[in-house]
Every structure is written in C-alpha cells, then in structure tokens.
Amino acid sequence: MYRVGAWAGILGSILVFASFIWGGWAYSSAAALAGGVLGRPPGPQDRIFVAILGYLLLLLALFIMSLGRRVARTLEIFNWFDLGVIFMSFVILAIILVPIDVWSEVGRYMVRIGNIPEGVDPVLLGGWWGYIGFATGINYIIVNYFKDKGFGMGSITGFIPAIIGGKTVPFSPRGKLFKLTKDNIKIYRRWLNLMLEELFIIFFLGAIVGMIIPMTLAYALAYGWKVEALWGVPIWLAYALKRLYGDAGWIWGVLVAIFVLIKTQMGVADAMVRAFIDSFWRSESVRRFFGNDVRKAYYLLLIIIFLWASVAFWVSAPVALILIAANAANIGAVIAGPLLIYINYKMPKELRLHWGLIILNIIFIVMCGVFLAYSIGRTLGLV
Secondary structure, three states: OOOOOHHHHHHHHHHHHHHHOOOHHHHHHHHHHHHHHHOOOOOHHHHHHHHHHHHHHHHHHHHHOOEOOEHHHHHHHHHHHHHHHHHHHHHHHHHHHOOHHHHHHHHHHHOOOOOOOOOOOHHHHHHHHHHHHHHHOOHHHOOHHHHHHOOHHHHHOOOOEOOEOOOOOOOOOOOOOOOOOHHHHHHHHHHHHHHHHHHHHHHHHHHHHHHHHHHHHHHHHHOOOOOOHHHHHHHHHHHHHHHHHHHHHHHHHHHHHHHHHHHHHHHHHHHHHHHHHHHHOOOHHHHHHOOOOHHHHHHHHHHHHHHHHHHHOOOOOHHHHHHHHHHHHHHHHHHHHHHHHHHHHHOOHHHOOOHHHHHHHHHHHHHHHHHHHHHHHHHOOOO
C-alpha cells in the first residue's frame, strides 16, 4: 500500500488493526469450551467463566505462536491439520446428514440475484460474505506469507522468526524488485501462476466451500431450534451431534469448535501484526528502537492485541465480536480494492495482472459494497 502513498499504508494498517482486534474468535472458542464443561450452551450469566477460559486460550495461542523456526510455518501446520481433519469432518457430516432437498434449496438460492429471504439478519448475512471477503478481497495483508515461504524475491527479504526456536534474521524494510530481463520475467510469470492457483483454489474456492458446507450443515441440523446466536452458535455442532450420537458426538463437536475458532484467532492476530510491521518497519527509528530484531516488534504487537481482546471480552457477546470483524472485512475490500487496482497500473507493464482479474476484482468490490451498505442500513434502521 505504500506504493500508493505513506498515508495509504498507515491507513490500511490502522483499519486492519481496528477491525480485527476484538478477539471474537478466541472468545467464541472459550464459549465452546465452556459449553463442553457445563454440558449446555453458555449464556450471559456465564460471562465470567467464559472470559477466564478466553484468557487461558489467548495465552495458549501466544505460546503456540512462539514456537518453531518461522511463525508462518507454525500456523501452516495448524492449517494443514484443520484442512485434513476438521474440514473433512464437516464434509463427511454434510454428506451423511444433509438431505438432498436442503442441498437443492441452498444451490437454488446461491444463484438467485436480488432476493433475500424473509427474516434474514442483514448483519449476519454481511458478516458471512465479509468473512469470505477476508479470505479473498483483502489478501494484501496475507501475501506476506509468500515472503515468509521464500517464494520469488521473498528469498532475499527475510521472514518473521518465532521467538522460541527461531533466531534473528535480516528483515528487509522494503520489498525487492528484480531486474526486468527476459529470463526474470519468465520466472516471475511462473511464480505468478503458482500464486494465482493458490489464491483461486485455496483462498477463493476454499473460502466459499468452507463457508457453504458448515452453513448448510447448520441449516439442516439446527433450523428451528432457536439457538441463541450470540452465545450458542459456537457450540451448535456439538448440540446437533449430541442428539445424533450422544456424548461422543458432543465431545467431538466441542473439540472441533475450540480448534477451529482458536486457530482462526491465531491467524487473524498474525495477519494484523504483519500489516503493521509491513507499514512501520520502513521507519529507521522503529527498526533502531527494536534493535533491528523484527521478533521484538512482532511479539510486542501480538501481546497488545491479545490484551485488548481480553478487555473486549467484557464488552459484548462472543459472536457479536466476530460480526464486527467480519463486516469490517467488507470495508477493507471496498477501500483497498481500488487502491490495489491503482497499484497494478503503476507497476511496469510486464508485471501487471491480466485484465480479466481486474474485472473480477471490480465485481467483488461492488458486491462487498452492497453487503456493507445493506448491513449498515439495517443497523441504522434505514432499510
């Protein structure tokens, strides 16, 4: 974002920080854990107990993110477990438990335009789309992982090491641009194709499928139960599986919820810190303050985020904090999307994106704007 201007880089970092600092995923993970201990969905009367569990889970997340050689690699291990075990559990349960007519209904409404069924909460709907938006529309705070993986020019920029098991490495305050030779451009396009495959298959299709399957499963199993959304949603799967498979189903549902939510909290916190470091590590005074050790800046910011999240636990219910962050992702797409398109055309011609990708980005920005306007409008009583 600094290629637009310093104001854009700083504004983007602040917006990311303000949007995702609420700790709703850790709080919701704590609500699931509390439900497992209590044997029922928690409620407002259990706030103190849930908050204490939330603090413990934040400490656990901080400890996990302190291990390994690279922070990105530690998170990657968790994501592979999530994909291989947790997500496959959702897929198998959806195949076994969701009737054909429900799949048909979901598919029908996914392709209908201009129709919102009666009784749909626009804030929940906007959060659903915004959460997909977080994984597709504002990847500018996620591309940092390509640098940590050492892809392309990332091999000479350095990475963020963990504080336990890692060591200080030179971390470039700015990106590196290769010489525009014929061979380098050919290699760049190979890297670009790899990146586009990952973004499209994993982040775009993966995000949509990863939202649709749990949503459909929840609709098929929990429709009409009147589950209290702000406190009961984190444990809906356990609640459903208990009816079908008894105590074993309850335990598995609780474990799935705890793992998915706390893993998400770690990923969101990491992304926020990376956005800040990418912006402010450019300052020589900042680098000098931290002794040119990016780990000190990373973990200080991480602790600040978790401390603020622990305060937010007392402000609202678990899922309400997630809805704030999820709807804020639409803001990120609406603001950052046009700036990224602008940056694309500031790049050398040989490095620009295909025009088809630009059109897809414009369509996505418009969609995020529509969901954002609908959510805000209903919240303010305007629609």
